[in-house]
Amino acid sequence: MKPPQKPRPGGAPAWSRAAFLLAAHRLDQLPPDQGAEVAFAGRSNAGKSSAINALTGQAGLARISKTPGRTQQLVVFTLDPQRRLVDLPGYGYAEVPEALRAHWGGTLARYFLERASLRGLLIAMDIRHPLRDYDRIMLDLAGSRRLPVHVLLTKADKLGRGQGAQALATVRRALAERDGDVSVQLLSSTTGDGVPAARGVVAGWLAKRQDEVPDAPG
Numbered sequence: 358m359k360p361p362q363k364p365r366p367g368g369a370p371a372w373s374r375a376a377f378l379l380a381a382h383r384l385d386q387l388p389p390d391q392g393a394e395v396a397f398a399g400r401s402n403a404g405k406s407s408a409i410n411a412l413t414g415q416a417g418l419a420r421i422s423k424t425p426g427r428t429q430q431l432v433v434f435t436l437d438p439q440r441r442l443v444d445l446p447g448y449g450y451a452e453v454p455e456a457l458r459a460h461w462g463g464t465l466a467r468y469f470l471e472r473a474s475l476r477g478l479l480i481a482m483d484i485r486h487p488l489r490d491y492d493r494i495m496l497d498l499a500g501s502r503r504l505p506v507h508v509l510l511t512k513a514d515k516l517g518r519g520q521g522a523q524a525l526a527t528v529r530r531a532l533a534e535r536d537g538d539v540s541v542q543l544l545s546s547t548t549g550d551g552v553p554a555a556r557g558v559v560a561g562w563l564a565k566r567q568d569e570v571p572d573a574p575g
C-alpha cells in the first residue's frame with residue numbers, strides 16, 4: 358500500500374479541494390500564522406466571491422450575495438494543510454455602521470502588518486468602476502509592507518473586447534505610477550476567461566517561502 362501523499366508546498370494547489378475553514382471576526386480567531394496564504398479584497402459587489410468560486414471551480418464555496426456589504430469577517434478557506442485563501446470583508450458601503458467600519462479599518466490594517474504567512478493580495482475591481490477609494494486603501498495597505506498585488510478586473514464579459522483591452526491598459530498605466538509589485542488582468546467568472554492566469558499568480562505566491570517575501574513580519 359502506498360503511504361498517504363504529503364502536501365508539497367511547491368506543487369500546484371489542489372483548487373478543487375478548497376474547503377471552508379472558519380470565519381473570523383477578530384485576528385486571534387485566525388488559524389495559526391504558518392504556511393502561506395493569499396488574501397482577496399474588493400468592494401462589495403465587485404465580484405470577489407465569484408472570483409474565488411471560479412478559481413476553485415466550486416460554484417458554492419464563497420457565498421455570492423446580491424446584497425452588498427454584509428460580510429464583515431475574514432473568511433478562511435484551506436487548499437491543503439499549509440495553504441489558504443482568505444476572503445477579506447468588502448467594506449466601504451454607506452450602510453455599514455461607522456463603528457463597524459472603524460473596527461474593520463483597524464483589524465484589516467493589523468492583518469496586513471502582522472500576518473507573516475500572507476504572500477500576496479488579489480483585488481477584485483469591477484472593470485466598469487476600477488480604482489475607487491477602497492481599492493487605493495487596499496493598495497496602500499499592501500504597499501506598506503511591499504506585498505505583491507494582482508488586480509482582477511472582473512465582469513470583463515460586460516464589455517466588448519476592444520473596450521476591455523482599453524480598460525486594462527488604462528488601469529495598467531495608473532498602477533505603473535505606483536511603487537511596488539502590482540500586476541493586472543481581465544477576469545470573467547461567468548465565462549472563465551482569465552481564470553488560468555489568475556490561478557497561476559496565486560500558485561506562484563503560495564509557493565514562495567517567507568524569506569522570499571520582502572518586509573514580511575516575524
Ligand SMILES: Nc1nc2c(ncn2[C@@H]2O[C@H](COP(=O)(O)OP(=O)(O)O)[C@@H](O)[C@H]2O)c(=O)[nH]1
Binds near residue numbers: 408
Ligand atoms: N456578468 C458577470 N457578472 C458577475 C461576474 N462576477 C460576478 N458577477 C455578478 O456580480 C454580483 C456580485 O458578485 P459577488 O461575487 O457576490 O461580489 P462580491 O460582493 O465582491 O463578493 C453578482 O450578482 C454576480 O453574479 C462576472 O464575471 N460576470
Ligand SMILES: [Mg+2]
Binds near residue numbers: 405406420428
Ligand atoms: Mg462576496
